[in-house]
Amino acid sequence: MSSHTFVQALLSGILLGCFYAVMALGFSMILGVTRALNLAHGDLIILGGYLGYWLWSGSGLHPLLLVPVAGAALLPLALLCQWLFQRLPEPKELSSLMLTFGLSLLLQNFMLGLWRGEYRIIASEPLTASVRVGSLVLNQGRLIVAAAALILVAALYLGLTRTRWGRAVRATSLDREAAALLGINVDEATRTTFLLAFGLSGGAGVLFATLHYLYPAGGIEVTLLAIVLTIWAGAGRLRSVLLASILLGVIETLTLTWSGPRWRELVVALMLLGSLLARSGGLARSRSR
Amino acid sequence: MPRRGWIGTSLVAAALLLFPPLSGFHPYYLYLVSTALLFGTLATSWNLLAYAGQISFGHAAFFGLGGYTAALVSLSGLSPWLALALGGAVGASGAAAIGMASARLSGASLALGTLAYTEIWRGIAHNWTAVSGGGAGLIGIPPLTPLPWLPLDLARSRTGSYYLALAFLLLVIAVFWGILRSRLGLAFAAVREEEERASLLGVHPLPWKVLAFALSGFFSGLAGGLYVNMVRVVEPDLIFSHYFSILPLVMATFGGLGTLLGPALAALALYLASELLLHPYIPAFHQLPYALALIVVALYLPGGLAGLLPSPSPLPKRGEGETRHGAA
Amino acid sequence: MALLEGQGLSMAFGGLLALRGVDIAVEERQVVGLLGPNGSGKTTLFNILSGLLHPTAGEIWFGGTRVTNLRPWQISRLGIGRTFQIARPFVHSTVFDNVLVGVTFRSRDHVSRGEDRRREAERLLATVGLAGKASALAHTLSLGERKRLELAMALSTRPTLLLLDELASGLSPKGREEVVRFYGQLKERGLTIFAIEHSFRVLARVADRLLVLDQGAIVADGRPEQVLGSPRVVTAYLGEEE
Known part of the structure; x- marks a missing residue:
């Protein structure tokens, strides 16, 4: 591998990592606040993607304009899921896996019913062009997606660190009971987290659909990716998720240059199993270690 | 623990199950009932593993390994019967391999590990084109050949696979029944209830957990092999589909964890209801009952799956001891 | 020593x-x-x-x-056998099975007939005064009974x-x-x-x-x-x- 391809791969990897961060954050935030593992996370992203595709093919609008629309469309689902997650019996990690395995199947069936099994992608003209920076060639679509992702992550970061509700969310995610004792409205913080996480996932779906083909069962790979990143970063930790995503993006780009794209899902699944074996503790308790 | 009344019930059920082919069922319905019986086998083997305290979200891996093995062996010209047996063996080995992970993983982590394991095998099947045929899979899997010592023509048409599916289901139920009455059942229950306490009584937990995985994987692999033999094709996205992980989980939890016949009966009822009542009218949504059943079970199963698992904390709950104390 | x-x-x-x-x-x-x-x-x-x-x-x-x-x-x-301060039986199993676990698995090369093991488990329960509770589920026991069971379990490995x-x-x-x-x-x-x-x-x-x-x-x-x-x-x- 020449140094030139290396730099090229590194840059593409960083761009990919920003995109991964947006795809993983929703999962990580919900795990942080509720200790529930959302296996339907990837399906939510695919659903957002389908909505984006549907709106885009109907209206021809720029896909980026559809990011907030798809995000907003998932908000009612956020409230429904919060209502369901609250009712989960202990231990929440296991019962949430069951519940969301069911939700995942439900969403997949729903998408299969509405859009059948066909593969869809938002092939918007402005996104497919290439940009030359010096001697490096970057895909404009990836650049835009990464920029959009970074803006979303930055906005979320500011929201969580600089605002009152952000502090409430972080305190709830750190220790729910202690937060409640300190007078923080943990139910409201939980609701906010669900709304944000689902909105983010819906929007991320539109970004996803500009880069990858959508199909109803395609969510599992995204879910596994989000779990891997959450294990690496710890639940609900924004900056770590971004760093872990960039790391994964770079690793992936470098290994794909070497092995070809078809091994990707296999590699993600192997990483998940490896990460689980390496830490072998509860997933939600990552913060205290 | 199963009650004795169940044995009588199962005999009656078995007798009833012999009827469909004899009374001239339409081949399509025969195929449906056969598939339902396969799901019964899958659900019972899932339950067998859960009896040892291990919750799997990846039975599709064992099912698919059995399917691919059976397909490859019979395509290579060897007897399809041998292919089925080897499918079971490979299913068992594949399950034992991920069972080793239970040394470090339990509960939700193990469930996620088994989920990832299915994806790993799906990925391998997709990419190892020279052997697995890649995404297109393998076609033209030969049918079962007649056996000289069997009076019934098991090998031909849907009737053969129907009886075989029935035999597999009865076999897994019989084996589970035997296990419940043996040292195995005692070890499985002890490991499930409190692994640490069991280890203080001389039980080395890991081999028992791996054995439970292997047994469960064996029957799942048998079912996978027969399934492939029935549909005559095998594709990675078809056979390593999470459908084959979700359904046994739903059926076993819905039918009653730790009961001998509940999972199989739930499998027959849920599968036939969804295929016969829903599929003709709303084909896209015929999986809806499983999804809803899973959600209901997750929310309302008494004690959740946890009733089945070793207590999550290594120390007994203080509250419980003190209540007892007060009552005594 | x-x-x-x-x-x-x-x-x-x-x-x-x-x-x-x-x-x-x-x-x-x-x-x-x-x-x-x-x-x-x-x-x-x-x-x-x-x-x-x-x-x-x-x-x-x-x-x-x-x-x-x-x-x-x-x-x-x-x-070496042990008991716990707060009894930790297999709560969803019978009192009998609780004791049978140790009797059955105490030794790797211990070959015995199932009947002998069952008789030994019965003897152990009699020793601690729980013979009448053999088929009860462990979680139904009172504190005092749990302590007896705890002791029988510790003895079941012949320490x-x-x-x-x-x-x-x-x-x-x-x-x-x-x-x-x-x-x-x-x-x-x-x-x-x-x-x-x-x-x-x-x-x-x-x-x-x-x-x-x-x-x-x-x-x-x-x-x-x-x-x-x-x-x-x-x-x-x-x-x-x-």
């Missing part, structure tokens, strides 16, 4: 030192009592001796064999050394009297006993020797009348006696 010997046993949980270089020796066929205020490290010591925890430093010898880093089932098979964790605590005076008698019976059967008890009165009657643990270190070791009279022990315990 004593049946059980521990040398320089230390246990650190993160920054917390639960045990700091503890030396113990339990002679064969003795009843050795272990005393100490809450948090002094008694249960940690038992967890180390039974293999649930591996000590940060130190060595353990049992019957001349080094058992320091052995796993719980290996230690159990060598002949030569028993680690007993507060057998008498939480019991009525009558129950305690029974526990004292039980200690005597176990000793008569040739068992060696290492027992945590909170009650001085119980220990004074059953123990041949007493060890006192305070803040992870042994602060007294000797005959019961010596130890219980020592000012150091009284200081450590002020306000602890019931």
Whole structure:
């Protein structure tokens, strides 16, 4: 591998990592606040993607304009899921896996019913062009997606660190009971987290659909990716998720240059199993270690 | 623990199950009932593993390994019967391999590990084109050949696979029944209830957990092999589909964890209801009952799956001891 | 050499030192009592001796064999049995099955007929007075019955050394009297006993020797009348006696 391809791969990897961060954050935030593992996370992203595709093919609008629309469309689902997650019996990690395995199947069936099994992608003209920076060639679509992702992550970061509700969310995610004792409205913080996480996932779906083909069962790979990143970063930790995503993006780009794209899902699944074996503790308790 | 009344019930059920082919069922319905019986086998083997305290979200891996093995062996010209047996063996080995992970993983982590394991095998099947045929899979899997010592023509048409599916289901139920009455059942229950306490009584937990995985994987692999033999094709996205992980989980939890016949009966009822009542009218949504059943079970199963698992904390709950104390 | 010997046993949980270089020796066929205020490290010591925890430093010898880093089932098979202060039966199994587990799996190369094992489990239940409860589920038992079951489970592996964790605590005076008698019976059967008890009165009657643990270190070791009279022990315990 020449140094030139290396730099090229590194840059593409960083761009990919920003995109991964947006795809993983929703999962990580919900795990942080509720200790529930959302296996339907990837399906939510695919659903957002389908909505984006549907709106885009109907209206021809720029896909980026559809990011907030798809995000907003998932908000009612956020409230429904919060209502369901609250009712989960202990231990929440296991019962949430069951519940969301069911939700995942439900969403997949729903998408299969509405859009059948066909593969869809938002092939918007402005996104497919290439940009030359010096001697490096970057895909404009990836650049835009990464920029959009970074803006979303930055906005979320500011929201969580600089605002009152952000502090409430972080305190709830750190220790729910202690937060409640300190007078923080943990139910409201939980609701906010669900709304944000689902909105983010819906929007991320539109970004996803500009880069990858959508199909109803395609969510599992995204879910596994989000779990891997959450294990690496710890639940609900924004900056770590971004760093872990960039790391994964770079690793992936470098290994794909070497092995070809078809091994990707296999590699993600192997990483998940490896990460689980390496830490072998509860997933939600990552913060205290 | 199963009650004795169940044995009588199962005999009656078995007798009833012999009827469909004899009374001239339409081949399509025969195929449906056969598939339902396969799901019964899958659900019972899932339950067998859960009896040892291990919750799997990846039975599709064992099912698919059995399917691919059976397909490859019979395509290579060897007897399809041998292919089925080897499918079971490979299913068992594949399950034992991920069972080793239970040394470090339990509960939700193990469930996620088994989920990832299915994806790993799906990925391998997709990419190892020279052997697995890649995404297109393998076609033209030969049918079962007649056996000289069997009076019934098991090998031909849907009737053969129907009886075989029935035999597999009865076999897994019989084996589970035997296990419940043996040292195995005692070890499985002890490991499930409190692994640490069991280890203080001389039980080395890991081999028992791996054995439970292997047994469960064996029957799942048998079912996978027969399934492939029935549909005559095998594709990675078809056979390593999470459908084959979700359904046994739903059926076993819905039918009653730790009961001998509940999972199989739930499998027959849920599968036939969804295929016969829903599929003709709303084909896209015929999986809806499983999804809803899973959600209901997750929310309302008494004690959740946890009733089945070793207590999550290594120390007994203080509250419980003190209540007892007060009552005594 | 004593049946059980521990040398320089230390246990650190993160920054917390639960045990700091503890030396113990339990002679064969003795009843050795272990005393100490809450948090002094008694249960940690038992967890180390039974293999649930591996000590940060130190060595353990049992019957001349080094058992320091052995796993719980290996230690159990060598002949160390234990009870828990708060009973930990297999709550969804029958009382009978609870005892049968140890009888069945106590030895790797133990070949016996199922019938013999069942008879032995029945005998064990009779020994602790639970014969009538054999088919009850363990979670239906009262506190006192759970303690009996706990003891039967510990005996089910045919141990030569028993680690007993507060057998008498939480019991009525009558129950305690029974526990004292039980200690005597176990000793008569040739068992060696290492027992945590909170009650001085119980220990004074059953123990041949007493060890006192305070803040992870042994602060007294000797005959019961010596130890219980020592000012150091009284200081450590002020306000602890019931």
